[in-house]
Amino acid sequence: MCGIVGLFLKNEALRxxxxxxxxxxxxxxxxxxxxxxxxxxYRRPAPEGSVKITLFHxxxxxxxxxxxxxxxxxxxxxxxxxxxxxxxVLTVSAEEGPARAWLAAxxxxxxxxxxxxxxxxxxxxxxxxxxxxxFDLAGMDGTHALGHTRMATESAVTTEHSHPFAVGSELCLxxxxxxxxxNRLRRNLARAGIRFGTDNDSEVAAGYFAxxxxxxxxxxxxxxxxxxxxxxxxxxxxxxxxxxxxxxxxVACKPAILAETDDWVAMGSEWKAIAPLPGSAxxxxxxxxxxxxxxxxxx
Amino acid sequence: xxxxxxxxxxxxxxNQRLHDLPPDTNERxxxxxxxxxxxxxxxGLTRPVSITVEGHVGYYCAGMNExxxxxxxxxxxxxxxxxxxxxTVRVRGNASQAAGASGHGGLLVIEGDASARCGISMKxxxxxxxxxxxxxxxxxxxxxxxxxxxxxxxxxxxxxxxAVIYVQGRVxxxxxxxxxxxxxxxxxxxxxxLLARTGxxxxxxxxxxxxxxxxxxxxHVDHADAY
Numbered sequence: 342m343c344g345i346v347g348l349f350l351k352n353e354a355l356r357x358x359x360x361x362x363x364x365x366x367x368x369x370x371x372x373x374x375x376x377x378x379x380x381x382x383y384r385r386p387a388p389e390g391s392v393k394i395t396l397f398h399x400x401x402x403x404x405x406x407x408x409x410x411x412x413x414x415x416x417x418x419x420x421x422x423x424x425x426x427x428x429x430v431l432t433v434s435a436e437e438g439p440a441r442a443w444l445a446a447x448x449x450x451x452x453x454x455x456x457x458x459x460x461x462x463x464x465x466x467x468x469x470x471x472x473x474x475x476f477d478l479a480g481m482d483g484t485h486a487l488g489h490t491r492m493a494t495e496s497a498v499t500t501e502h503s504h505p506f507a508v509g510s511e512l513c514l515x516x517x518x519x520x521x522x523x524n525r526l527r528r529n530l531a532r533a534g535i536r537f538g539t540d541n542d543s544e545v546a547a548g549y550f551a552x553x554x555x556x557x558x559x560x561x562x563x564x565x566x567x568x569x570x571x572x573x574x575x576x577x578x579x580x581x582x583x584x585x586x587x588x589x590x591x592v593a594c595k596p597a598i599l600a601e602t603d604d605w606v607a608m609g610s611e612w613k614a615i616a617p618l619p620g621s622a623x624x625x626x627x628x629x630x631x632x633x634x635x636x637x638x639x640x
Numbered sequence: 641x642x643x644x645x646x647x648x649x650x651x652x653x654x655n656q657r658l659h660d661l662p663p664d665t666n667e668r669x670x671x672x673x674x675x676x677x678x679x680x681x682x683x684g685l686t687r688p689v690s691i692t693v694e695g696h697v698g699y700y701c702a703g704m705n706e707x708x709x710x711x712x713x714x715x716x717x718x719x720x721x722x723x724x725x726x727x728t729v730r731v732r733g734n735a736s737q738a739a740g741a742s743g744h745g746g747l748l749v750i751e752g753d754a755s756a757r758c759g760i761s762m763k764x765x766x767x768x769x770x771x772x773x774x775x776x777x778x779x780x781x782x783x784x785x786x787x788x789x790x791x792x793x794x795x796x797x798x799x800x801x802x803a804v805i806y807v808q809g810r811v812x813x814x815x816x817x818x819x820x821x822x823x824x825x826x827x828x829x830x831x832x833x834l835l836a837r838t839g840x841x842x843x844x845x846x847x848x849x850x851x852x853x854x855x856x857x858x859x860h861v862d863h864a865d866a867y
Contacts, residue, residue: 369677593756593775596718596736612696612715613677622695626715628736628755630793631775 342492343504343517344370344469344610345597347578348618349485349585349637352604355619360481364473365617367488370610371469374490377503378472379464381513381580384483386458387432392440394431395454395462395507396422397500405429408448415443426475427500428454428463437510452500452538455507459484459582462513464503484639487580489515496541506544508535509551511582516543517595517610520573546571550579561636564588568632578608586636593631600624606637642667647674651681661687677717682710688727699736702729705746721748724765730838737774740767743784749838756793759786762803768838778805779815787834789842797850801857805850806831808842817856821849 346366350356363380387393396405405422409431413420418434433440437456444451455462463476469490473479489504496502505513520526523542526549531537535548549571553563560581567577567588576595577588587608589597600607600615602624609615615624629635644654654672661667670691675681679698682691685708693701696714706725715733724743731739734752741757743765750758750767756774759767764783772790779795781803791809798815805818806827814820832844855863 593737598736611677611698611717613698616677616696626734627753628734628774631756 342373344373344490344614345504345515345517345576345578345608346370346488346610346614347486347515347580347585347587347608349606350483350604351602351606355604356484357482359483359486360477361479362618363486363488364469364478366607366609366614367469367473367478367490369613369617370488370490373610374492375468376491376493376498377464377466377500378469378488378490379462379503379505380473380476380478380486380488381455381460381462381505381507382478382481382483382486383459383511383580383582384461384481388434391432391434392437392456392458393461394433394437394440394444394456395428395460396431396444397428397452397454398450399427399500401427403427403429403451405431408451409433411447412440412443415447425463425477427465428476430461455505455513457507457511457582460507460511460513460580462505462507464489464505465500466498466503484583485580485585487513487515487578487585495519495543496539501539502541504543505580506541506547508537508544508547509554512547512551512554513580514543514547514550515578516546517576517597518574518590520546520571520575522572526570542573546575546577547579554581560584560586560638561634564634564636576610584636584638586634587629588634589629589631591632593629597629598626599629599635600626641669641671643671643673645673646676646678646681651678654681655683658682658685658687658689658691661689663687665689675714679717682708685710685727696733705729715752716750720750721746721765724748734771740765743767745784747838749840751840753790759784759803762786766834768834768840770840772809775812776815778803778818781805785830785834787831787840787842787847789840797852799856800850800852802852806847807850808847811848811850814850817853818850819853821851823847823849 409420409422420433422429507513520542523545576597672693675695677698683703686706688707690709692711698717700719703722716735721729724746726746728747730749735754737755740748742761748767751770753771758773758777760779762781768787775793782801788807792811794812795815797818828844
C-alpha cells in the first residue's frame, strides 16, 4: 500500500492555499502509509539563469549558510540557502549541471532531493501529519504539488528512499505499487547518463520518464511509452514545471480517483483525499481507466 | 429517524450499534451524515433496517449485507456490497472497483458508473448499473445477473460460469469463454423487471445477452490457449 495525492490549481486565487490543501489531502491518506512521507511543490520560479536545488542533510542544524557562501565565492555569483527542517532550498545563479557537479565535488555529504527553477522537494521518515508540520507544508504557495505517504515494500525506510523522486529537472514522481524490472532498467538508464541515488524501484520510473523527456517526448508520450517498458503494478502521478499526469497499469489494481472542478484538478488514492478540497462535493469525480494517460498542462 | 454523525461517532461505534439491534427492533430508519469516505461503513448488517448515507463512502461499504436497505447518496469506494447476501444496496454516484464482488443474493444498484471488476465472482446477486462498467467485469461470475445500461470495458465475463450479463451499450471485448447469446423473451422480461424494480431507465429491446460458452469448465488440452 501507499497513498498518493496530487493537486493542480486552475484558479490562481488558490495559489496561496496550495500547501494547506495538499497537507489536508496527504494527512487523509495517512492510514495507507505510516513509514515516511514527502511532497513536491511547484512554486515561484528562480530568477532567469538561476536554479533551485533542494538539499537534505540528516543534521537539522547543518550550516546551510556556509555552504551557500562557499558556492557564491566559487562562482562569483549570488547563492542563497533557505533552510526548512533538515532540508534547504539553495538558489544559485548557475546552470543545473555545473551546480550539481560543484555540490557533488565539495559537499558529498548533502543529498540532492530535486532541482529545477520551480520545484522544491521535501521528504522524511514519519507519518504525513508530522512530516507536513516539520516542513511547514501548510505555509507553502504554488501552482501544483504532489504528495506521497509510504508503506515500504521494495526497499528500506530512509529519507532518501521516500517519495517523491525527482530525478530529472523539474520532474517528480510518486508511485503506489511495485516494479519488477527496475534493476535492468536502472542499468540501461545509467548507461544513458541518468543518475540514481538509491536502489528503489520507483526512482527508476522517475528516471525513465526523465530520460524520455530529455529525448524530446511530451509528458503524455513518455508515460504512454512507460506502458511498454515498465513492468509491475503502478498508479503514477508525475509533475513537471507546468504539467501534471496520472497513469495506472493495464491491470489497475492500485487505486486512483480523479476529480475536477473549474478551480482545480485533484488525484488521490481514495476519495477521502479529495473530500477536504473546496467545492469537492460538486466536482466531477471518476476513476481513471487502466493504461490510459490523463494529463493537464498550463500554457 | 435516527441520525448518526461520523464526525462525532466512530465507524466502529456505528457498526456495533447496528449489529446490536434485536430482530424486532423499532429503530428501522437511519441517516448517516459526514461519512467522509470512511471504510467498512455498515458492514455485516443483518436486520431489515433502512439506512441512507449522505455523502461518499470508502472501501467495503455494506459488505456482507443481509436484509438491510441501504442508499449511498454519493460515490462508493472499492468493494461496495462485497459478498451481499440479501437486501438492497443503492449507490447514487459512481462505484469503484469490485462492486458486488462475490455477492450471493440481494440487489446492488449503481446509478452512475462502476469501475473495473464489477460483479467479480458474483454468486447470485443481481447488479444493475445505470452507467458503464470497467474492464474485467463479471470475471469468474458464477450466478446472478449483471445489467449494464451503458458500455462494458475490456475482457467482459472472462472465465464466466453461469451468471448472465446484459449490456445495452458497446462492449470493448469479451474475455475468455464469454460469448454473445440470443436474447429470448425471458431475457427481455428479466431485464424489464430489474429496470422497473430499480427505476433505472433503459430499453429492454436494446440489450444484448452474454453468457458462458462452457468450453473452459473442464481442462481440455485443445483449449489450452484459451485460458
